[in-house]
Amino acid sequence: MGASLFLAGCSDDVGVDQHGQKVAVERLEGQWLVINYWAEWCAPCRTEIPELNALAEQQKDKGVKVLGVNFDGLQGEELSDAVDKMGIRFTVLAEDPAARFELPRSEALPVTYIIDTQGKVRERLMGEQDAAGLTARLASLRKGE
Template identity: 35%
Template structure:
């Protein structure tokens, strides 16, 4: 049982993000086995490829980031168990509304958040209408390097991860990032 300073530090950490760390994660170029020199010429500065993984949808199908190419994708890793994720949801709902008619996809990635019915009930409570896929904690860490939640990953139209942000985001701050990629 934590008491004193340990409990205060834990509460302070939980108030920022569900997990250790904070701020913006660095993204470096990754090699998919292509010729390194030509590959490096095509990689936007500081970017890495979006994952090739296939995710389960709430409708029972499968989807991948490849399916979303041509759109800027704002992928938010969240959990029903994560208090900062709950606080952030109204901002993401607003962001989805702002970009409803533009080539931008707001995407939720529910991490270890129960079965489909539990996730749907949670999303309904917050008025979330944008697509959500499901994944486990181990996959969130292995695929995205998630060190805390919420984590937001912004993918450009060509499928390159351009930003990885830890902690709750606002519609205003994400709008600036999205607009830069739509130019």
């Protein structure tokens, strides 16, 4: 079965990114996903972003994809401007993937979800994360694959 099963019936993409480019499902299949919800007004988000940038860079060839989602639902140029202001270098989805991955809504930020290669939520991490901690969590979860 595998990752294609959890994406079956979904559209061929997961919306667009902060640059208006389509994010194809194929780019996410078979990957561990680290999905972080952030907002410009969230102080811990601001200090967490460089850590997520580092994680995305460290893990890019290791089957892990870091994705961001703007908590306030910014779109188009507003989203692109916010991403630039926050210094985000990883993919930010314009469309909230919560329904696709059955993510519970969080009223607190930042919140980060770790999703396995089958599309199953494995962790919900509240509060500011760092690259080392996320790398350790991923390593621990992947041992069970």
